[in-house]
Amino acid sequence: MTWFKKDVFYPVGQEIPFNSKNRYTSLDKKTIASTSVGQWRLSFLIFAFSLAFFILISRLFYLTVIKKKPILITKEPPAFMMQRGNILDRNGVILATDLPIVDLFVDGKFVSNAQTETQKLLEIFPDLDFEKTYKKIKSKSRFTYLKRNLTPTEQYAVNHLGFPSLNFSTREKRIYPQNELFSHILGLTDVDNNGLSGIEKAFNRDLKIHHKNVQLSVDVNVQDMVRETLLKYIEKFEATGGLSVVMNVDTQEVLALVSLPDYNPNTFEIPSKDAFFNKASLGVYEFGSIMKVFSVALGLKTGKITPDDEIDATKPFKMAHYYISDYHAKNRMLKVPEVLIYSSNIGSSKIALMAGTENQKEFLTDLGFLEPLDIELPEKAHPMYPKVWRDINTATISYGYGMSTSPLHIMSGLSALVNGGLYRAPTFLLGGNKNKPLRRILSPKMSEEIHYMMRAVSDIGSGKNANVKGYLIGGKTGSAEMQDERGRYISGSLRTSFIAAFPMNSPKYALMVMLENPKKSAETFWYNTSGWNAVPCAGEIIQKIAPYLGVSPQSELEKPPYIEAAYVIKEKEKH
Amino acid sequence: MNKLTINLVLSFVAFISSIGMYVLKGEVKSLETEHLLLQRKIFQTKEEIHVLEAEKSYLSSPERLKFLGEKVGALQETSVKQLYSFSLKKDEPFSPFTLASFKTLKKEDE
Structure with a gap:
């Protein structure tokens, strides 16, 4: 790099002569101006970057300290819709509906002590067989059902045990709140939630594909009396x-x-031929x-x-x-x-x-x-x-x-x-x-x-x-x-x-x-x-x-x- | 306005715009998150309402209400003797509540 003044060249290392009357005798005005612009630009960039970092740090501080936000949810939940629509009586009382049901399963990979886990589970579900449950928990299978249709209280109790091997799977089940009262009119659904008989079968398309409710002419009180x-x-x-x-x-x-x-459509028992037969219509x-x-x-x-x-x-x-x-x-x-x-x-x-x-x-x-x-x-x-x-x-x-x-x-x-x-x-x-x-x-x-x-x-x-x-x-x-x-x-x-x-x-x-x-x-x-x-x-x-x-x-x-x-x-x- | 000033103004505008865009993007993301959270909440609330409706249907089943009515309120089924119709002729043997008897009861109350 060389400094120059008109035709005079100053090689690098050579001292530029200083004239007190004219400070710029060794550098012309153009050179001085360009040097000044460069300095200004540098200062500006430093300022801009400092400001940008300040904003970023402030934002980071705001997001992490002042306004703690939960983890971003990127997946939009599906619109609320049960697999099948409801069946209602003439006054709007629910006769059949789908409810989310929780099943309990064991992941064999995370079982630490099969004996303890079985004993603790039996305290919550006394109806479980010890030997069978122990065998299931001890197996290394990644997915084995232990209990189906858990109540919210049971689910809470299992969660409270804190065993990482115990997990839940959810599904929908057809529920008939009036139990056997309308069994012959409503009919049944199969495990895939398809109508097998009664209104469930007749309106399977409306209930399952279009998710529509079906309102019947029957009256729950008259039916009960x-x-x-x-x-x-x-x-x-x-x-x-x-x-x-x-x-x-x-x-x-x-x-x-x-x-x-x-028959009671809520139970898993297959009704007898006589109980399943609708005498009034069939x-x-x-x-x-x-x-x-x-x-x-x-x-x-x-x-x-x-x-x-x-x-x-x-x-x-x-x-x-x-x-x-x-x-x-x-x-x-x-x-x-x-x-x-x-x-x-x-x-x-x-x-x-x-x-x-x-x-x-x-x-x-x-x-x-x-x-x-x-x-x-x-x-x-x-x-x-x-x-x-x-x-x-x-x-x-x-x-x-x-x-x-x-x-x-x-x-x-x-x-x-x-x-x-x-x-x-x-x-x-x-x-x-x-x-x-x-x-x-x-x-x-x-x-x-x-x-x-x-x-x-x-x-x-x-x-x-x-x-x-x-x-x-x-x-x-x-x-x-x-x-x-x-x-x-x-x-x-x-x-x-x-x-x-x-x-x-x-x-x-x-x-x-x-x-x-x-x-x-x-x-x-x-x-x-x-x-x-x-x-x-x-x-x-x-x-x-x-x-x-x-x-x-x-x-x-x-x-x-x-x-x-x-x-x-x-x-x-x-x- | 010289070239430098224009450049400065443009740089400033670009800078402000970029900050503005950044803030706007942040706000949009924040609103999107809020929207998703609200949607999830709506989903959960709808699910809860759905379960509660089924529960209500079970709890208000006639069999249960009858049991509670008899146990708590000592209620009984309505009898034709408790009903009166203005189209009834006087002194129907099945209904003690003829107009005349209503008047008598009213006088007794007074």
């Missing part, structure tokens, strides 16, 4: 099973459906005398009878090698309402024969009795009826033999008879029937005539044990022999049923109770027909659910002449 009462009567009469259905007759919404025995049965109310409706619809008419029930009659007779034979002319009040097989058969086989078949088809119901549940019954429908079939079907349908079929038919004559298949969804068309099967006048007749059955006929004063219950009893798997009648067995509607001045709800094989007892005067078991059971159910459903007490109906006449005859016969 129905189940509790039915269970009581099954135990009382030592019946092998039973069912009950409550339905809104205007909307055809099912409010309760109980089929007993049932079972098909001969219902006996219950069918007579449909036969009378058929007679009214075809115009072959009016409520004032009389039917000859003076003696049994023979058809195709069979004698058709009455259980409570009056051996006289019966008024049409009396055919129901005294449950006359003869009267019912004669009405059906008057209406004709084709009309009967058409009427039962209109009522939906001859095909599977259009319901949401996958467990749908296929009715059984004669392939060749002869007159004898017409006669026996009129009083409930020779055709098998499900209780839900009967309930939807009954709703149509009492709601003014409009048929629509039942639904398990809240408002699920809004878009389904209604089909007229009976005129409102005929429906009203049925009201009076059913009310008379419950007042002075076989259904009087269900007569809760004030609720104007109308009904029809039915008792039929049970069949084995091959369809043969089991001697001495009986399936007793009762269908009812209330309040009969303007029916809002329909109910069905069925008991399988109820036993006779001294209390029932050694009878086991419907009037002694299913009927009082229905009465008690109505007594419980009517106030809850907002059914207020009603005064007795004004009896039309044809009903009044039946009452008068009954009174005369008493004396």
Whole structure:
């Protein structure tokens, strides 16, 4: 490097001459200026870097000392969503939901003392087997389940042990908070959370893929009252099973459906075949005398009878090698309402024969009795009826033999008879029937005539044990022999049923109770027909659910002449 | 304004901008973290609500409420005798609560 002034060169090391008058004699102005800029730039850079470091240190101090931040979370949590949506009752009560469940597993790599760890675990889980648990902990496997479905308290206790080998894995489990109460409606899911039966299966797509909630028409309180009462009567009469259905007759919404025995879907035990079977929607049965109310409706619809008419029930009659007779034979002319009040097989058969086989078949088809119901549940019954429908079939079907349908079929038919004559298949969804068309099967006048007749059955006929004063219950009893798997009648067995509607001045709800094989007892005067078991059971159910459903007490109906006449005859016969 | 001044101003602007950007980035990161933390908290709260709803459904099951009602409140099922409808005719045998009886009860209370 050299310093220079004009043409004078000063080699490095040579002293530059100093002139006091002119300080810059040895360096020209340009050189001096550039030196000064360099110094300034250097100072600026030092300042800038110092400032930058000061800012960084200040920031570091702020972040680490003043505002201690947690470790940065870089992974965004998923939107909260359980694998399956909830199933709710009509009031929004949860009937089925997914809950996070914790399982305990052992990582063999970190086990320090298998003996101690096993002993400590057994203090928390006394139900664990020492030998098995010890063997699992001692194995060097990196993942062995020790206990499934831990409660939060158990998880806390295991954490508190502080063993690094004990870890948790989480998963989702389908939970049914009401336990067995809705087992047949809700159904089950498998280990992969796929619906296996019931609503879980029917709405698997909505629940699992779209994560939607499904709101049912059932009411948890009505269901509980129905189940509790039915269970009581099954135990009382030592019946092998039973069912009950409550339905809104205007909307055809099912409010309760109980089929007993049932099962608890929360347990891992596989339910028995009988407990798993939904009798109300999948079972098909001969219902006996219950069918007579449909036969009378058929007679009214075809115009072959009016409520004032009389039917000859003076003696049994023979058809195709069979004698058709009455259980409570009056051996006289019966008024049409009396055919129901005294449950006359003869009267019912004669009405059906008057209406004709084709009309009967058409009427039962209109009522939906001859095909599977259009319901949401996958467990749908296929009715059984004669392939060749002869007159004898017409006669026996009129009083409930020779055709098998499900209780839900009967309930939807009954709703149509009492709601003014409009048929629509039942639904398990809240408002699920809004878009389904209604089909007229009976005129409102005929429906009203049925009201009076059913009310008379419950007042002075076989259904009087269900007569809760004030609720104007109308009904029809039915008792039929049970069949084995091959369809043969089991001697001495009986399936007793009762269908009812209330309040009969303007029916809002329909109910069905069925008991399988109820036993006779001294209390029932050694009878086991419907009037002694299913009927009082229905009465008690109505007594419980009517106030809850907002059914207020009603005064007795004004009896039309044809009903009044039946009452008068009954009174005369008493004396 | 000479060249030096312009350079100085530009350098200053660049410097301030870089500091500003740094602070802004820090703030954004801080807000993002806060957002994630809040999301996690929302997730946890929703999960807790979900579990509590299931618990509520179990605890308010009719069977349990009935048991508590009978045990604690000595409650009984409603009977038709406790109900009255204005559409009822006078002196229905099943209902002691006719309008007349209400009036009598009221007088007795007075």
